[in-house]
Structure formats: structure tokens, C-alpha cells
Amino acid sequence: MRLIGMLDSPYVRRVAVSLAMMDVPFALEPLSVFRDLDAFAAINPLVKAPTLVLDDGTQLVDSTLILAVAERLVPAARHLMPAATGDYVAAQRIIGLALAACEKTMQIAYERRLRPVEKQHQPWLERIQAQLIAAYTMLDASFADIDEWHAEGRPLQADITAAIAWQFTRATVPDVVTLQRAPALAALSLRAAALPAFLAYPG
């Protein structure tokens, strides 16, 4: 299968890292939704990254939906969503917060990079910055008592997505979310960064 998109997208990266950790073979095609618009559109006219092209040509979009399909392709021992219902609910909560953090980071970046300064709307920027800080306050509290991984004693989807979100936000808007604001996430991020899949697919 082919994974279309750049690793500087946290959505593309969480799919790449997860597929690698699930031992699902894929080829990464690093096309940018902006710089490679025509080439991307020739594969998927939606121009959404990540796009996963299955071996039969089926195209999937949205990292969460792609990962839900990937879970079906591997035996239970390689699933990245925890088996126990309580752990599963906790994982979905963490993933929801991390994806909201990615979305707010992206909105701030788009506002700063794509919109001319005179057209930037300060109340909107303040709102999304407050939402981003709220997401990381809740996410950090979720990892405060965790020394390793959130469930099953191995890195799972919630750990992967939270670490990738944190690394993306720190790389994109370090002035909005400082290291000191989320010490537990900073520690999680360091643990995750040492995993072979994180090293193979850097942000």
C-alpha cells in the first residue's frame, strides 16, 4: 500500500509510525498538499494528507479512519488500541485531546503563515491559542502519573498520537506552548522519540 503525504503533518506521521509499529508494509510518497498540489491531485483530487492507497486501489482518508482499518489487517497482538474497554475509552479520550491539539496548532500556523498580517483576526487567534493550551493542560494531566506507556506496558496509539502531537506543536508554535507547560508530555515525547518507528519516520 502507498501512504501519500509529508511527515511534517502529524496526521501523516501518526499513520506512518503506527503502520510501522503494526508491521504493515507500506511505501511512503512524501507529496505536499501545497507544493505538490498537481501531483497530489492526480492521485487523490481531494488533496487530503494522509491518503492511503490500498493494494486494490481503494483510497482512504483521515488518519483515524485509516488506523481503524489498519487495526483490522493485523492480529490482535499487534493492535495499537488496547483490548480492555476501560483502557480503550481512556485511549480514545487521549487521542481526541491530541488530535484537537493538532487541529488548533494547524489553525494557528495557517493563520500566521497563509493570511496576510493585516487580515489576521486577533480574537480568533486568541481563541484557538486558548483552546490549544486547554488541550495540552488536559493531555499533560492524563500522563502525569504514567512513567512509561498508558496501557499494556507497551507503546500504543494514545502514546503515539500524544507524542506526535506534542512534537508537532513544539516544532510549529513553540512560543504558544512552552516545554514547562507540559512536563509529563515532554517526558513521554522523549520516550517515544527513541522508538525505532519514531526514528524511521521523523517529523
Ligand SMILES: N[C@@H](CCC(=O)N[C@@H](CS)C(=O)NCC(=O)O)C(=O)O
Ligand atoms: N482529520 C484529518 C486531518 C488531515 C489534514 O487536515 N491534513 C492536512 C495536512 S496536515 C491537509 O490535508 N490539508 C490540506 C487541506 O485540508 O486542504 C486526519 O486526521 O487525517
